[in-house]
Amino acid sequence: MDKIKTGLAAFGMSGQIFHAPFISTNPAFCLTAITERSKELSKERYPSARIVRSFDELIAMDELELIxxxxxxxxxxxxxxxxxxAGKNVIVEKPFTATVRQGEELIALARSKGLALSVYQNRRWDSDFLTVKEILDKGVLGRLVEFESTFPRYRNFIKPGTWKETGEMGGGLTYNLGAHVIDQAVQLFGVPEAIFAxxxxxxxxxxVDDYFVIHLLRPSKAPHVKVTLKSSYLMCEPEPRFVLHGTEGSFVKYGLDRQEADLNEGLMPGTANWGVEDESIWGLLHTEKDGNIxxxxxxxxxxxxxGFYDNIHRHLRLSEPLQTDAAGVLPVIRLIEAAWESSKEGKVVKFGK
Known part of the structure; x- marks a missing residue:
């Protein structure tokens, strides 16, 4: 099959760490063009990719199939x-859009043109999240009653001159890390009936916001589960990444998936033991059932x-379902909007499905 010729709209941290390494090492893709407005940082690592100077120049390239x-x-x-x-299939970094209305408009446009529109919810492929899914699928905790997901950060200063800190071009923790932890919770438990944040x-x-606690109330797939999502920039001593309590036991997991750290160190996907956690940060499983502890x-x-780009390839070439289809991710934006309303008004907000 023809390779999927792909263009990157930017070569900042996201492009360097989360996209270019996976596109360039996947034989189904060709990293064809990279947008760099003035620099040429990509030339050393990706010499075959054409450097373009604007987004308009990028989407005008007829050979590109995916942006x-x-x-x-x-x-x-x-x-x-x-x-x-411009007739391109599109992957959008999270958060998908700023508003639900914008998301709905893009989804309708993609459908009208028969194009794929995906959101980069890569943390569905985190080591800890995949492990949590396995534990729940196996039912080893009995009936789950409580789920806590905390994404710890520690940055007790304001990094000057960055759009994520000024709020001028978006940013804020709820749209940033909140888009990940909300998406993971919806994947596990479905859309909630209401939210309190x-x-x-x-x-x-x-x-910009640098702290949130969000409660998803009566999620559709498991209305009895108490779901709490949390993140903060002032967590010098991290809390557990996941805490699960069930009728027959608990699972507690510290630490973060190692892939981002390895990518920052210059390691490339496909190296030995890629994504494999050290045993020292495996989660603790404690169950008590029928007298057995x-x-x-x-x-x-x-x-x-x-796995994200593998699915993009299988969708575009083999017509397999798109796991991160924008329509399926749109509830995350609905929930973020509802969380902001809840926080500002100090009330529970019912979530319209």
């Missing part, structure tokens, strides 16, 4: 729309961000 919109949050809607109008700015001099580390499954 990755990995630019600042506030540009996602406009750039995705322009790429779709506390979103705030807790760092001195902060301009089990308490031991539970082996983590390997993380695999390459």
């Amino acid at each position: 990755v919109v990995n630019t600042p949050d506030s540009t996602h809607y406009d750039y995705a729309r322009r790429a779709l109008e 506390d979103i705030d700015i807790i760092r001195t001099g902060g301009l 089990v308490r031991h580390k539970y082996p983590s499954l390997a993380g695999n961000y390459a």
Whole structure:
């Protein structure tokens, strides 16, 4: 089959870490063009990719089949729309859009043109999340009653001059990491009936939200499960990444998936033991059933961000379902909007399905 010729809309951290390595190492893809407005940082590692100087130049390339919109949050809607109008399949970095209305418009446009529109929810392929899914699928905790997902960060300063800190082009923790933890929870438990949230700015001099606690109430697939999602930029001593309690036991997991750290160190996908966690940070499984007490580390499954692009390939070439189809991710944006409403009004917000 012909390779999927792909263009990157930017070569900042997202392009360098989360996209170019996986596109370039997947034999089904060809990293054909990279947008760099003035620099040529990509030339050393990806010499065969053409460097273009603008998004307009990128989407005007007839040979490109797929565009990755990995630019600042506030540009996602406009750039995705322009790429779709140019006849390109599109991957949009999270958060998908700033508003539900923008998301609905893009989804309708993609459908009218028969094009794929995907959102880069790569943390569905995190090691810890895949392990949590396995534990739930096996039912080893009995009936789950409580689920906590915390994404810890520690940055007790304001990094000057970055759009994620100024809020001028998007940013803020709820749209950033919130888009991941909400998406994971919806994947596990479905869309909630209502939401209650506390979103705030807790760092001195902060301009964007850097703290949230979100409760998803009565999720559709498991209305009895109490779901709490949390993140903060002031967590010097991390809390567990996941805490699960059930009628027959608990699972507690510390640490973060290693793939981002390895990519930052210059490692490429496909290297030996890619995504494999060290045993020292495996989660603790503690169950008590029929008088039998089990308490031991539970082996983590390997993380695999390459699975995202594998699915893109199978969708475009083999017509398999798109796991990260924008229509399926749109509830995440609905929930973020509802979380902001809940926090501002100090009330439970019912979630319209």
